[in-house]
Amino acid sequence: MIQLSDPCFDEWIEAHIDNIRLKEQDIARVSAVDRNSFLIRNELSEIPAELAGKFLFHVDSPVELPCVGDWVAVKYHNDGASAIIHELFPRRTFLRRKRPGSEIDFQMIAANIDIAFIVQSCHFDFNLARLNRYLVMAADGDVEPIVILAKTDLISNNELQEKLAAIREAGITSRIIALSNLSGSGVEEFRQVLAPSRTYCLLGSSGVGKTTLINHLIGRNDFNTKGVSGTGEGTHTTTRRQLIVLDNGVMFIDTPGMRELGLLGADEGIHKGFEDIIELSKACRFSDCSHTQESGCAVLAAIANGTLHEERYVGYLKLRKESEFHEMSYVEKRKKDRAFGRFIKNANKTKR
Numbered sequence: 001m002i003q004l005s006d007p008c009f010d011e012w013i014e015a016h017i018d019n020i021r022l023k024e025q026d027i028a029r030v031s032a033v034d035r036n037s038f039l040i041r042n043e044l045s046e047i048p049a050e051l052a053g054k055f056l057f058h059v060d061s062p063v064e065l066p067c068v069g070d071w072v073a074v075k076y077h078n079d080g081a082s083a084i085i086h087e088l089f090p091r092r093t094f095l096r097r098k099r100p101g102s103e104i105d106f107q108m109i110a111a112n113i114d115i116a117f118i119v120q121s122c123h124f125d126f127n128l129a130r131l132n133r134y135l136v137m138a139a140d141g142d143v144e145p146i147v148i149l150a151k152t153d154l155i156s157n158n159e160l161q162e163k164l165a166a167i168r169e170a171g172i173t174s175r176i177i178a179l180s181n182l183s184g185s186g187v188e189e190f191r192q193v194l195a196p197s198r199t200y201c202l203l204g205s206s207g208v209g210k211t212t213l214i215n216h217l218i219g220r221n222d223f224n225t226k227g228v229s230g231t232g233e234g235t236h237t238t239t240r241r242q243l244i245v246l247d248n249g250v251m252f253i254d255t256p257g258m259r260e261l262g263l264l265g266a267d268e269g270i271h272k273g274f275e276d277i278i279e280l281s282k283a284c285r286f287s288d289c290s291h292t293q294e295s296g297c298a299v300l301a302a303i304a305n306g307t308l309h310e311e312r313y314v315g316y317l318k319l320r321k322e323s324e325f326h327e328m329s330y331v332e333k334r335k336k337d338r339a340f341g342r343f344i345k346n347a348n349k350t351k352r
């Protein structure tokens, strides 16, 4: 049995528990949201849940609806096989963002997160403006940020020191952990931060190594996500778990909304920072050259003759992919998201 509690929250719960019990309700935590269907987690399992009618009629803004990480009061039905969410408890912390096209309306991304790890790769992904935007978002919801500079194996120690100095010069005072999944350097420092009954999330662009880092935790350090199979079976949608509880009670939240945040700044244009490749591509034989296989491609030629670093080229392709992802339809994004869910699941299976 896992210990599903939140030390910072227990005081509030204690003050309200009599009232909750009086109504024959129990406390649970929202572990996934997919439109109007929910998964909630109690100490024993994960159960599909729906909202009580009052949420549908007495809610002014979507932020008043439960999101992943929320603590709620529920009533069980069908011998505990399903649940109705009756109360939403106050949020200690949250991550939210402005709804596109609206100045006042917000979209909840997750609630009750203790620490948000803001992950940037030391290499092509490093961007102080974007880092700042993530920090502002964390501060907005009272979430403590820790900056992770990932993939340190790709740069020299001198370059790393420069990056660290640049962050400090930008006035960012948050703790910074530099690490590499590849060499393992810094991973232990990251692991040391994680404490039982605390909730964490990883924010950052696609490809910076978030999945690999979680996998690292599960694989190497004998962590394991709790194998609960009942992920919404019996309801019309199958919702993947967005709150992951490791064996030692450490919780990670990974919602589709967080993945979309990873695209922050993707609209800055992929050309920025890759002017050399853009310049080279003017000499390509075809004007719509994809620089991947065409004959007469000046970019590929530059790699072949050593004037363009292959690593730089890979970074360019990655950023281009990210920007294409940005253009994808919602449905396509969801598909990619499910692929991530399967990845975590497989990682766990292999572990077991």
Ligand SMILES: Nc1nc2c(ncn2[C@@H]2O[C@H](COP(=O)(O)OP(=O)(O)OP(=O)(O)O)[C@@H](O)[C@H]2O)c(=O)[nH]1
Residues within 6 Å of the ligand: 150, 151, 152, 153, 154, 179, 180, 181, 182, 183, 204, 205, 206, 207, 208, 209, 210, 211, 212, 213, 262, 340
């Ligand atoms: N050189 C190097 N490569 C890494 C490191 N960590 C991860 N990678 C590679 O970077 C690529 C992306 O890693 P992921 O863990 O999938 O990145 P992510 O942040 O989860 O990306 P999304 O799932 O798209 O959000 C993979 O090819 C990894 O093998 C690292 O420490 N050093």
Ligand SMILES: [Zn+2]
Residues within 6 Å of the ligand: 281, 284, 285, 289, 290, 291, 292, 294, 296, 297, 298, 299, 300
């Ligand atoms: Zn080309």
